[in-house]
Amino acid sequence: MRRVVRLDLSSESAQGMEREQARADARRADRALNVEAAWRRARRNKPLREACDTLRAMAGNRERCMYCGDAHGSDIDHFWPKAPYPERMFRWPNMLLCCAECGRIKGTQFPLSDGQAILIDPTVDDPWLFLDFDPQTGNIVPRYDSKREAYILRGEQTVAILQFDRREAMARGYQRTFRRITRRVEAALTQQHPDAAALLHDLGEADDHGLLGWCFDGLGRHVAPFDAPFDELRARHPTVWEACRQGYRQL
Numbered sequence: 026m027r028r029v030v031r032l033d034l035s036s037e038s039a040q041g042m043e044r045e046q047a048r049a050d051a052r053r054a055d056r057a058l059n060v061e062a063a064w065r066r067a068r069r070n071k072p073l074r075e076a077c078d079t080l081r082a083m084a085g086n087r088e089r090c091m092y093c094g095d096a097h098g099s100d101i102d103h104f105w106p107k108a109p110y111p112e113r114m115f116r117w118p119n120m121l122l123c124c125a126e127c128g129r130i131k132g133t134q135f136p137l138s139d140g141q142a143i144l145i146d147p148t149v150d151d152p153w154l155f156l157d158f159d160p161q162t163g164n165i166v167p168r169y170d171s172k173r174e175a176y177i178l179r180g181e182q183t184v185a186i187l188q189f190d191r192r193e194a195m196a197r198g199y200q201r202t203f204r205r206i207t208r209r210v211e212a213a214l215t216q217q218h219p220d221a222a223a224l225l226h227d228l229g230e231a232d233d234h235g236l237l238g239w240c241f242d243g244l245g246r247h248v249a250p251f252d253a254p255f256d257e258l259r260a261r262h263p264t265v266w267e268a269c270r271q272g273y274r275q276l
C-alpha cells in the first residue's frame with residue numbers, strides 16, 4: 026500500500042459532482058433514492074468519468090489498486106460505502122481507485138471508532154504507520170506497537186477487512202517487488218560513489234507496491250537480515266540514503 030496524493034478535479038467536474046450530490050440528497054429526503062441506480066446513471070457522465078481518470082493518474086503509471094497495490098485498479102471505490110453513507114456518494118475525497126477483488130472483499134464493511142474511519146485511507150494516512158510487511162511470507166500484516174504490546178488497531182482492522190494476510194498472489198507480488206528493490210540497493214553498493222538520483226530512479230522503477238515507504242520510513246529499517254543492504258547504504262553513503270528517503274515520497 027502506498028501513500029497517494031489526491032489531485033484536484035476541474036472546477037467543471039467538481040461542480041457537476043456537487044449537483045449530483047444535491048440531487049441525491051433531495052431524493053433521499055423524499056425517500057426516493059435508489060443508490061445503485063443513481064450511481065450507474067451518474068457514472069456515465071463527464072464528472073465521474075473525469076474522477077475515474079484522475080484517480081488513475083493519482084495511482085501512478087501502473088494504475089494499481091490503492092488498497093492492495095497489487096492488482097489493476099479498475100473502478101471507483103467509495104471509502105465510506107455508498108449504500109450506508111449516500112451523503113458521501115458524490116464527494117471527491119470519498120473516492121479511491123480499487124481492484125475488483127478489494128472491492129468485492131471490502132463490500133460495505135466500514136468499522137468506526139468515535140465516528141472516525143478505522144480503515145486506512147491512503148490519500149489521507151501514511152499506510153506504513155499502521156502496517157508492516159513480512160518479507161518471509163510477502164504478507165502485509167498489522168504493525169506491532171511494542172510500547173503498548175499490541176497490534177495497532179487501524180492496521181489490524183485494515184488487514185482483516187481486506188484480508189491482506191490471506192491473499193497468495195498479492196504476497197508473491199510484494200515479495201517480487203521487495204527482491205527488486207533489494208537488488209537495486211545491492212547494485213548501488215557495488216559502486217564506489219553511487220549516484221543518488223540514479224538509485225532513486227531505479228528504486229521508483231522497481232517499487233510496484235509502495236514498499237519504499239516500509240523500507241525507508243516503516244519498520245523495514247529494523248528487520249534484520251532484510252534491512253542489511255539498506256543499513257549498509259545508510260552507513261557507507263548516508264547522503265545517498267537520505268536523498269532516497271526524502272525523494273521516494275515524490276516518485
Ligand SMILES: [Zn+2]
Pocket residue numbers: 090091092093094095096123124125126127128
Ligand atoms: Zn486491490
